[in-house]
Amino acid sequence: MPVPATKRRILVVDDNLDAAVSLSRLIALLGHDVEVARDGNSALFIARSVRPDFVLLDIGLPGSDGFQVAEALRREPGLASLKIIAVTGRGEEEDRERSQAAGIDYYLLKPVDAPFLESLLGKAIPSD
Numbered sequence: 001m002p003v004p005a006t007k008r009r010i011l012v013v014d015d016n017l018d019a020a021v022s023l024s025r026l027i028a029l030l031g032h033d034v035e036v037a038r039d040g041n042s043a044l045f046i047a048r049s050v051r052p053d054f055v056l057l058d059i060g061l062p063g064s065d066g067f068q069v070a071e072a073l074r075r076e077p078g079l080a081s082l083k084i085i086a087v088t089g090r091g092e093e094e095d096r097e098r099s100q101a102a103g104i105d106y107y108l109l110k111p112v113d114a115p116f117l118e119s120l121l122g123k124a125i126p127s128d
Helices: 018-027 040-050 066-075 093-102 113-123
Strands: 009-013 031-036 054-057 083-088 106-109
Touching: 009 113, 018 031, 018 113, 031 040, 040 054, 040 066, 054 066, 066 083, 066 093, 083 093, 083 113, 093 106, 106 113
Parallel strands: 009 031, 009 054, 054 083, 083 106
Antiparallel strands: none
C-alpha cells in the first residue's frame, strides 16, 4: 500500500479482540500509527498520552459505552481537533442520533469499507 500523505495517530477502541486486531492491522497497512484499547477507561488513558488524530470507537463497550467515551473525550483539554469515528454493528437511527449528540463525527457500520475509511483518515484536521 502507498504511504499516506499525512501519517495519522489512530486509536482503535473495541472490546472484541478479533475486531480490534483486524482494524488495527488495516490501519497499520494504510501507513498510520495505531494504538488499541479494549475498554473506555483504557481509551481515555491512551488518548491523554498519545493525543490521537482519530479514534475508531465501538459503541457496544462494557462499562462505559462508546457514547459515554466520546462525551468524555470531548471534555478532555487538548483534544479539540480529535475526530471520532463510531465503528459499530448498531445501525439503528436512535444510535446515529445519540452519536451526534455525543460528539461523534462519523458513524460507520461493521464491516468497515477500507477505501472509505482510508479517505476519512486522509481528511485535514484543524489544529487545536
